[in-house]
Amino acid sequence: MAVSKQSYDAIVIGVSAGGLVALTEILPKFDKDMTLPVMIVQHQHHDSDDFLVRYFDHLCRHSVREVEDKMPVESGTIYFAPANYHLLVEPDKTLSLSTEARVNYSRPSIDVLFESAADAYTDRLVGIILTGANSDGTHGAARIKKLGGLIIVQDPETAEAQAMPMSVIKHVQVDHILPLNTIGDFINRLNQEGYSF
Amino acid sequence: MNRAGENIKNERIEIRLLLEAVNLKYGYDFRNYSFAHVKRRLEKRLNLSGMDNFSQMQHRLIYDASFFNLILFDLSINVTEMFRDPWVYKKIRGTVIPVLKTYPYIKVWHAGCSTGQEVYSMAILLEEEGMKKRAQLYATDFNELILSRAKDGIYPMDVMRKYINNYQKSGGKKDFSDYYAADYSHAIIKRGLRDKILFSSHNLVTDGVFGEMNLILCRNVLIYFDKALQNRVLKLFHDSLCPGGFLCLGTKESIKFSELSDAFELVCDQEKIYRKRR
Known part of the structure; x- marks a missing residue:
């Protein structure tokens, strides 16, 4: 059987309770030549400041930014949704914000990011669901899968809160269930080699 | 594909x-x-x-x-609150108001005022700064039904409690309950504040310049527009401001990615307060 290779244009990550530890295990591991842009929704309190962004900008090789409306998506850059705003990807690959009602009790909501990013990147998108104590992200992961993208879920055994990865595993045909400490390297390989299947 | x-x-x-x-x-x-x-x-x-x-x-x-x-x-997204992002109002009080005080008469425009909470906040702020008598506030929205709700100035009491908290964080100087009358379930903004504001229908997408303003506030409205429309509206704001007039956007909105980025100077980055270049 011929091996076909799929390459990707962007990564979206959804993470909730336990996210600081999980992201600290993943983001600083990215190689210098990691070119895929990464958009992240980390659930946080609506009053939160930009601590996360400053923390990871200090820790990572890549530039880490809090999204401002209509920012163009640039390669090798890590973007965080600001507290109290939904983050969406436009068809022209710019980033939009919205203050519409909470989705799954959350603003930013992982579903909102994943669904819009799936529309924008179709089969060239990787979605990653990490630790979390709710089920935000399940609909979004399903849309990414439906449009031909790749879904990676943190192995619930290695997650501080299991509900979020469990929900995706239950409802979506996921491609990989990976322990937390291997996700960073997996993404590096994906960036270098594409994905063979 | x-x-x-x-x-x-x-x-x-x-x-x-x-x-x-x-x-x-x-x-x-x-x-x-x-x-x-x-x-x-x-x-x-x-x-x-x-x-x-x-x-x-x-x-x-x-x-x-x-x-x-x-x-x-x-x-139309109608998510708003009184003294939303209280630290922005604090900055307006400290940075914009002292400049506005040098004018004999000022005009303030809330573009996309939704149900009116932010324009009432500004009316309160101007009253506390002793500027109410020499200020005219304009509040516009394209949705007439929403605009009539703004004009009524009636809000549920449970959200008013959040507004009290915002008001205090914004540097409010008085007892917030001085500004409304309440029964068990609702509060109505007092007449003296409502009378300072001219509510009218205006569509940022299709309508034109709106007087010569000293301050325009348009927060979390532009995020719903694409870049082309954002450029159009920022141009409209530029044309509607007096030289040196202030523009206040939402805290995650920026003119950095627009065609008008050189037409304004940045006054406060966190609060997204800009000033029209002279």
């Missing part, structure tokens, strides 16, 4: 045609709204309506005005 990707493209065509129909039939122009946002809102209505696709929705909204009214509400 796979089948699913092709479907996404087809769906985009359907949505563009639907927005065209809305514009032709009802005169509301959403064609340059942020596409991802519009799609999300229309998708929600599609799921609720039980229809199969956006083309069916288009047909129905042309013949059924009450169905269109639902969509009109879906597409």
